[in-house]
Amino acid sequence: MSSLLVEASGVQKSYDGVPALRDGRFKLARGSVHALCGGNGAGKSTFLSILMGIQARDAGSIRIRDEEVNFQSPLDALNHRIAIITQELSPIPYMNVAENIYLGREPRKGVVVDKRTMRGNARALLERLNFDIDPTAPMVSLSLAQVQLVEIAKAFSFDAEIVIMDEPTSAIGERETHILFNAIRSLTSHGAGIIYVSHRLEELFEIADEYTVFRDGAYVESGKLGDIDRPHLVRQIVGREVAQPRKSTRSEAGKVMLDVANLSQSGQFNDVSLRVSSGEIVGIYGLMGSGRSEFLNAVYGIGPREGGTVTVDGREVMPARPDESIDAGMAMVTEDRKESGLVLGAPIRHNISLSALTHLSWKGVVQRRKERTHAAEMIRQLNIKTASDELPVSTMSGGNQQKVVLARCLSSRPKLLICDEPTRGIDEGAKQEIYTLLDRFVRSGGAVLLVSSEAPEVLQLSDRIVVFKKGRIKETLPGHSASQETLLHAAS
Amino acid sequence: MRQDIPANKAASTALPKPISLHAVLKLANNYGIAVAFIALCIALSFSSDVFLTWGNWTNIIRQTAINGMLAIGVTFVILTRGIDLSVGAVMALAGVVGATLAVMPGEQNIVVILLAGCFVGAFLGWLNGVAVARLSLPPFVVTLGMLSVARGLTFIFTDGQPVLNLSPQLLWLGSGSVFGVPVPIVVLILLFAICWFVLQHTVFGRHIYAVGGSEKSAATSGVRVKRVITAAYVISGLTAALGGLILTARTTAALPQAGVAYELDAIAAVVIGGTSLSGGKGSLVGTLFGALIIGTINNGLDLLGVSSYYQQVIKGLIIVGAVMLDATRRGK
Numbered sequence: 001m002s003s004l005l006v007e008a009s010g011v012q013k014s015y016d017g018v019p020a021l022r023d024g025r026f027k028l029a030r031g032s033v034h035a036l037c038g039g040n041g042a043g044k045s046t047f048l049s050i051l052m053g054i055q056a057r058d059a060g061s062i063r064i065r066d067e068e069v070n071f072q073s074p075l076d077a078l079n080h081r082i083a084i085i086t087q088e089l090s091p092i093p094y095m096n097v098a099e100n101i102y103l104g105r106e107p108r109k110g111v112v113v114d115k116r117t118m119r120g121n122a123r124a125l126l127e128r129l130n131f132d133i134d135p136t137a138p139m140v141s142l143s144l145a146q147v148q149l150v151e152i153a154k155a156f157s158f159d160a161e162i163v164i165m166d167e168p169t170s171a172i173g174e175r176e177t178h179i180l181f182n183a184i185r186s187l188t189s190h191g192a193g194i195i196y197v198s199h200r201l202e203e204l205f206e207i208a209d210e211y212t213v214f215r216d217g218a219y220v221e222s223g224k225l226g227d228i229d230r231p232h233l234v235r236q237i238v239g240r241e242v243a244q245p246r247k248s249t250r251s252e253a254g255k256v257m258l259d260v261a262n263l264s265q266s267g268q269f270n271d272v273s274l275r276v277s278s279g280e281i282v283g284i285y286g287l288m289g290s291g292r293s294e295f296l297n298a299v300y301g302i303g304p305r306e307g308g309t310v311t312v313d314g315r316e317v318m319p320a321r322p323d324e325s326i327d328a329g330m331a332m333v334t335e336d337r338k339e340s341g342l343v344l345g346a347p348i349r350h351n352i353s354l355s356a357l358t359h360l361s362w363k364g365v366v367q368r369r370k371e372r373t374h375a376a377e378m379i380r381q382l383n384i385k386t387a388s389d390e391l392p393v394s395t396m397s398g399g400n401q402q403k404v405v406l407a408r409c410l411s412s413r414p415k416l417l418i419c420d421e422p423t424r425g426i427d428e429g430a431k432q433e434i435y436t437l438l439d440r441f442v443r444s445g446g447a448v449l450l451v452s453s454e455a456p457e458v459l460q461l462s463d464r465i466v467v468f469k470k471g472r473i474k475e476t477l478p479g480h481s482a483s484q485e486t487l488l489h490a491a492s
Numbered sequence: 493m494r495q496d497i498p499a500n501k502a503a504s505t506a507l508p509k510p511i512s513l514h515a516v517l518k519l520a521n522n523y524g525i526a527v528a529f530i531a532l533c534i535a536l537s538f539s540s541d542v543f544l545t546w547g548n549w550t551n552i553i554r555q556t557a558i559n560g561m562l563a564i565g566v567t568f569v570i571l572t573r574g575i576d577l578s579v580g581a582v583m584a585l586a587g588v589v590g591a592t593l594a595v596m597p598g599e600q601n602i603v604v605i606l607l608a609g610c611f612v613g614a615f616l617g618w619l620n621g622v623a624v625a626r627l628s629l630p631p632f633v634v635t636l637g638m639l640s641v642a643r644g645l646t647f648i649f650t651d652g653q654p655v656l657n658l659s660p661q662l663l664w665l666g667s668g669s670v671f672g673v674p675v676p677i678v679v680l681i682l683l684f685a686i687c688w689f690v691l692q693h694t695v696f697g698r699h700i701y702a703v704g705g706s707e708k709s710a711a712t713s714g715v716r717v718k719r720v721i722t723a724a725y726v727i728s729g730l731t732a733a734l735g736g737l738i739l740t741a742r743t744t745a746a747l748p749q750a751g752v753a754y755e756l757d758a759i760a761a762v763v764i765g766g767t768s769l770s771g772g773k774g775s776l777v778g779t780l781f782g783a784l785i786i787g788t789i790n791n792g793l794d795l796l797g798v799s800s801y802y803q804q805v806i807k808g809l810i811i812v813g814a815v816m817l818d819a820t821r822r823g824k
Binding site for chain 2: 300302322323325326327332334339340341342343344345346350353354355357358361364365366368408412
């Protein structure tokens with residue numbers, strides 16, 4: 001029996017004549033967690049969708065357990081014991097956890113679904129994985145993190161030997177990540193192989209033993225993670241030296257832009273007060289469920305708040321009025337850009353101008369030329385990669401989509417930018433660009449309030465770090481002297 | 493130790509690429525409606541000598557005008573991911589209110605009649621909008637309820653009797669003409685021009701598309717979602733009222749049972765015209781072609797002597813076909 005679960009070489013794929021993958025090479029050994037790295041457009045997703053049977057390759061060879069394969073459908077891949085945890089979560093909202101896990105292969109008693117066995121199997125599976133989720137809970141009642149955990153449990157339930165994990169931790173917190181890693185280690189100790197895709201590089205160094213880098217549709221390099229360091233990996237992924245903005249050269253903070261006093265929302269957060277001044281970035285760090293996103297949404301007005309006040313540059317803002325928030329000088333990048341940040345079917349240009357139409361219109365009529373000029377300027381400034389501003393945003397990569405969200409936010413000329421997980425699901429290159437953007441924004445007098453569950457990101461960006469725990473501010477740390485350990489210690 | 497996997501050029505399996513159905517449909521999507529309409533006309537012109545005559549075409553457009561008006565308003569609603577089943581009933585109520593004013597002693601100004609009818613339509617539309625936007629009730633259920641309520645009110649208002657002997661002012665709406673063009677067609681053209689401009693060139697129009705594309709994203713972007721949705725239903729009520737007044741004028745009587753099932757033709761026109769039922773995608777040009785296609789099919793089937801029962805079956809199949817096309821377009 002070969003020790004190689006997957007051996008791919010020379011894999012090619014083009015869409016309408018444009019090559020997405022020119023030279024796909026990959027080897028997955030038994031018992032290995034293999035990180036597949038690469039920015040957007042690198043060819044990772046294309047390669048994985050071929051491996052999963054979703055697409056057919058144009059050329060090249062793929063061997064699974066020493067057998068040459070040519071999958072025609074995802075079912076073929078499943079039959080070869082390949083399972084995937086996708087980045088795009090699409091649960092059936094009104095069915096419960098057990099039904100979602102066993103969708104399509106429900107245990108039956110004759111013709112009827114055996115609900116009790118299904119629930120029991122689901123409960124056993126969730127307990128084995130140490131996920132604290134009720135199998136009878138309807139999916140719609142779960143948080144984004146819990147939905148992701150159910151997706152992970154579903155993949156594990158297929159008893160696959162090859163598990164592809166695409167950004168499995170993007171929506172879950174530290175504690176759940178550790179639980180997932182333990183589950184991964186248990187899988188690999190039984191001989192399974194994991195292909196792990198994540199933009200969170202420190203995670204890769206923690207859980208994976210081998211790596212392969214793709215860039216521009218081709219294989220670049222592979223090896224053992226123990227032999228390299230983070231800067232080397234970043235260099236290989238991005239292909240060039242990346243300069244990081246140094247926040248220590250930012251000047252002293254100016255006047256108070258955001259003044260939140262005693263904000264409360266039952267069940268989410270309680271009596272939270274904080275201030276953000278012009279020229280500073282305040283980062284909120286906390287574990288999943290600590291109320292960070294709910295707090296941000298409440299400040300901006302897309303989430304509820306019961307008590308307390310929000311004042312922007314001296315002007316008090318009423319609850320649940322995001323239009324007033326924008327008028328007062330706030331702008332928000334939400335946690336899930338596809339769900340609440342972008343109108344996916346609409347052109348890029350329309351998305352960019354949506355928050356600033358009053359500036360781009362005359363007596364209610366949109367000034368199209370002004371709008372086009374403005375959009376072109378934003379696209380240039382933020383380095384948004386697109387052939388035309390007429391294309392729908394749905395055609396763009398995650399990093400470019402996030403830039404469109406930022407373009408829309410900046411178009412309303414805000415004084416305060418609120419960001420919830422600003423680099424979630426974004427490749428390294430775009431991430432750095434966004435960091436530079438935020439830095440530029442505060443240098444020219446803006447204020448930023450951000451939430452991030454990536455400790456290195458919070459540490460790199462923030463002048464001050466506010467640690468949330470169970471809906472309250474636990475403590476505030478200065479950005480330059482904090483470390484990952486102190487952060488985690490304060491948050492848990 | 494870094495290893496390199498050698499590129500294996502020997503084992504190369506080039507696989508054939510089929511012409512995708514998706515590509516064909518994408519082409520059909522962009523020019524499909526106009527092409528379908530032209531193809532339909534060509535086919536019918538071979539089947540009947542009368543089809544391409546001026547008289548026949550005036551008929552088609554006159555018949556299409558009323559459905560077209562309703563469909564224009566319903567387009568706004570469907571763009572916001574809603575639906576309005578009450579337009580037929582609102583038509584009737586506006587019609588009888590306007591007619592009642594018109595037969596009252598002392599000639600009523602046509603403007604007053606129009607305003608009264610439109611007020612009825614706008615008010616009922618506003619009620620629909622509030623229920624959907626502020627009470628968060630499903631549009632299907634709300635407008636289905638309004639359909640019943642409006643129809644009931646129409647019968648109550650007229651005691652079940654038709655309103656006859658309409659004033660010439662009102663009748664002019666149906667039989668008069670402006671510079672040789674029949675009034676219903678003038679109204680349709682004006683309505684289309686105004687609404688097209690609003691949807692394509694105004695901030696409100698952008699907001700309609702944004703709300704339909706993603707309510708949450710629109711809210712985050714500062715769009716006042718509840719107001720936009722309510723406005724869409726008001727517009728739908730207004731166009732239904734206009735259509736009702738013109739139908740009343742053409743039939744020279746306001747019947748409490750007028751407009752029954754008219755909402756189906758209106759929705760069909762919108763869907764065939766390419767506006768997606770899930771909101772955010774579509775255009776009034778498409779709706780107009782959709783209405784024309786329905787009108788032409790009705791006319792064509794009449795000329796061919798097909799019984800109206802078969803016509804209903806055929807229309808139903810076309811609607812299902814159009815929705816299927818929409819679903820494939822969205823990649824389901």
